[in-house]
Amino acid sequence: MHEMALMGDILNLVGTDARKNNIKKVKKVNLIVGDLSNALPDALELAFDVYKRQNIDFLDIHSELIIQKEAAKAVCTICGTEYIPEQKIAVCPMCHIPTGKLISGETFKVDSYEGD
Numbered sequence: 001m002h003e004m005a006l007m008g009d010i011l012n013l014v015g016t017d018a019r020k021n022n023i024k025k026v027k028k029v030n031l032i033v034g035d036l037s038n039a040l041p042d043a044l045e046l047a048f049d050v051y052k053r054q055n056i057d058f059l060d061i062h063s064e065l066i067i068q069k070e071a072a073k074a075v076c077t078i079c080g081t082e083y084i085p086e087q088k089i090a091v092c093p094m095c096h097i098p099t100g101k102l103i104s105g106e107t108f109k110v111d112s113y114e115g116d
């Protein structure tokens, strides 16, 4: 499950930033996960839960992970149709060729976090 590694990276980022800002406990991590980001929200929740129980100094059992999903959207570079692509190679439903340019859905990032 590569979400374990992804979550590890996220917690490294958050932890480094929290230390810099003198935040001792992170209470909430707000994450944006695109539908095409290759990360499964359920698995991320699970990974967060595992890390939470591993005595990481800035997390405790009450720390929360909030996942905001970002829908996939593409626009055809030829006819301009906007549509929901099934995958990263977006095939325009009008032109039937992969002319789509993804405009959202690939995001995977920490939006913000809260703590004190």
Ligand SMILES: [Zn+2]
Pocket: 076, 077, 078, 079, 080, 081, 092, 093, 094, 095, 096, 099
């Ligand atoms: Zn098109």
